[in-house]
Amino acid sequence: MKHQYYILFIFFVFGLFSIPQANAQSESELVNICTKISKQKDEAKYLNDYKIRLESSTPAPKQKFSVILRRDTRYKFTLCNSRDYPGKAILQVFDNQKMIATTHLKSGKDLRNVYLDVKKTSTYHMIVKFQGGKEGLAVVILSFVP
Numbered sequence: 001m002k003h004q005y006y007i008l009f010i011f012f013v014f015g016l017f018s019i020p021q022a023n024a025q026s027e028s029e030l031v032n033i034c035t036k037i038s039k040q041k042d043e044a045k046y047l048n049d050y051k052i053r054l055e056s057s058t059p060a061p062k063q064k065f066s067v068i069l070r071r072d073t074r075y076k077f078t079l080c081n082s083r084d085y086p087g088k089a090i091l092q093v094f095d096n097q098k099m100i101a102t103t104h105l106k107s108g109k110d111l112r113n114v115y116l117d118v119k120k121t122s123t124y125h126m127i128v129k130f131q132g133g134k135e136g137l138a139v140v141i142l143s144f145v146p
Contacts, residue, residue, distance in 0.1 A: 027051050027137065034080035034139045037112065044076045044143035052089060052128045052138045060133035065126045067142065069118045077114045077126070078141040079103050087136020094125040104131075115145070 031049050038044050054061045069075055079091045093101040093116060103111045118124075130136035 027053070027139070030080055030082055030137065030139045031141075034078055034141045037080060038076060038078035038141040038143050042076070042145050044078075044145050047075075047142045047144060050126065050128070050140040050142070052136070052140070054087070054130055054136055056087070056130075056133055056135040058133045060129045060131075062127050062129035065128075065140075066123050067126060069116070069122065069124050071118055071121045073118050074145040075116045075118060076141075076143045076145050077101065077103075077116065078143070079112055079114075079128075080139050080141075082137035085134075085136045087130030087132075087134035087138075089128050089130055089136055089138035089140075091140055092127045094127065095122065100124075 031051070035046055035049070038046065048067070050065050052063050054063060077091055077093065079089055081087070081089055088110065090104040090110070091102065091114065092099050092104075093114070101114045101116050103114055105111065126140065128138060128140060130138075
């Protein structure tokens with residue numbers, strides 16, 4: 001009888017060590033991936049990254065960032081979602097109270113990149129929220145296009 005318990009114990013221990021480790025995507029990995037994506041096609045120059053991590057809630061929580069953008073410059077906003085969370089981020093860029101760019105179109109299509117040709121130097125506001133108020137992790141890369 002003792003012999004059977006030892007055998008079960010050994011199988012249990014080996015079973016614990018054979019469980020595959022989860023490969024969660026960290027914020028820094030997501031920043032690196034998103035930075036590479038932002039440089040594709042148009043050689044955009046990295047300026048800054050913004051990390052967004054929000055819990056699920058109703059109404060959908062949002063995170064706001066303020067950024068000074070210079071006139072006569074073309075900016076690119078690249079939005080990347082973590083594969084480990086259900087939430088899909090929406091980026092909106094505002095000049096005062098007017099939305100001037102978004103990654104979520106009225107047709108329901110979501111864009112990864114949004115370009116903005118700035119006509120005046122000013123403080124602009126970026127708001128990021130997750131569709132349906134779901135929990136999520138996302139990164140926005142701000143770059144300029146020469």
